Amino acid sequence: MLVDEVRALLQPERGGVFVDCTVGLGGHARMLLEHGASRLIGIDRDTDALALARDTLAPFGDRVALVHADYREIAAVLAAQGVGEVAGLLADLGVSSLQLDAEGRGFSFRRDEPLDMRMDRSRGETAAEWIGRVDERELADVIYRFGEERRSRQVARAIVAARQHGRIETTGRLGEIVRRAVAARTRQRIDPATRTFQALRIWVNRELDGLDSFIGSAVASLQGEGPAARTVRKGVEGRGRIAVIAFHSLEDRVVKHTFRALSKGDDAQLTVLTKHPVIASDAEAAANPRARSAKLRAAVRV
Ligand SMILES: C[S@@+](CC[C@H](N)C(=O)[O-])C[C@H]1O[C@@H](n2cnc3c(N)ncnc32)[C@H](O)[C@@H]1O
Known part of the structure; x- marks a missing residue:
């Protein structure tokens, strides 16, 4: 869902470590790996989803690590994987079509x-x-x-x-x-x-509990202007990027407010890239009714 839009905002062609916090069936993760992500950490709390993601992402071999966890445990997951800073991070919230079907x-x-x-x-x-x-x-x-x-x-x-x-x-x-x-x-x-x-x-599933603090920890893991950003391919902006897709107004409200709060004041950590949420094209909405309620917001680390 919104795959081209996520690609444009996360810019996987910069290389580096990408985290898909809701790897699901692995669709977005595959796109990130095909377009330049050096390494992908995929998290999901559903073991059935992880088994399917494992098949989808098998061609990428050891560039992929899949972890059974709640994304709210992201700091511990990254520490266990030995990842210091992240180039891009995606959370495609809610249930998957697999779970519904x-x-x-x-x-x-x-x-x-x-x-x-x-x-x-x-x-x-x-x-x-x-x-x-x-x-x-x-x-x-x-x-x-x-x-x-x-x-x-x-x-x-x-x-x-x-x-x-x-x-x-x-x-x-x-x-x-x-x-x-x-x-x-x-x-x-x-x-x-x-x-x-x-x-x-x-x-x-306590879906709204701690969504704001999850976004806070996710943003804290994004690379800033430090050494990690400089190791990214020359001539491209190295700062870390985050994208979140929400499916109902309650979730989207939390994403919007948290991004806004993290982009204000002297110690601002983010610049918001999407003034208005990105929504599915008419073609995608026609092909996939669930896409009609998807709202994508993204931001870059400052
Ligand atoms: C909309 S689907 C993601 C689909 C995926 N982007 C793809 O391309 O196939 C959402 C996934 O997030 C997982 N999920 C939801 N809440 C989670 C949480 N708190 N921690 C980890 N995974 C979660 C669900 O199990 C589900 O597989």
Whole structure:
């Protein structure tokens, strides 16, 4: 997604170490390696994604290191890889098409399957476990905040009422409960369960927690004007660059504000390269509906 746009902003032709914090299926990582990145560190919290990325990136041999971690652990990952400074860093946030389409992960209300929703199945609570124990008010808050669902209270009430008759273990059952709670009163273009599923996914994966401090650590790892920048190919700007793709307004707001905060004052660390977020071309949006909500922002280390 937005591959040409990311390439133009990150300039992999400068060479040096690039980090893909959400390597996913490896599409962006391959582009970075094909266009000059000397080395690529790919991070993902989903082991299924890493297995696919390993295949996609096999032709690049030992120029690639793939790491199972949360990107919020970036400082430790880079230290363990022996990387001091980074030429470019990408975070393509959110879920991958693999996660949405794969069976048995519980992200989609379009199929009936166990209600898991964890990107990293080696840790944390599943969506089913959480909605089985949470109180109604907290549930309504999460659905309102992360799903921007105006009928969050009705949805929370319906979920709590339904679980008296047995645990809600599947996407099918949850979808039905939510649709019944909201659909009667509204005619919507999207499935009425969309917002609640989004909210639960964001909550289960703590997607917005620490996004700002992650960006701070990522920026701190970017090379400045020091020796590392001078080893980069002659005649090109060596300073490190960061690009972040967000998929919903809550995420994009954090990216925008964090970039802005880091580019202000005497100790500014960044210059923002995208006054307005870069969005998908009409052709890409037509070919891939998910691209319609993608917003790309980028900045360069000062
Ligand atoms: C939109 S996809 C990335 C797709 C990738 N750019 C590509 O070209 O295939 C997002 C990926 O980020 C991963 N992810 C989400 N949150 C993460 C986190 N906190 N730490 C590490 N990986 C994360 C997901 O597991 C998913 O594979």
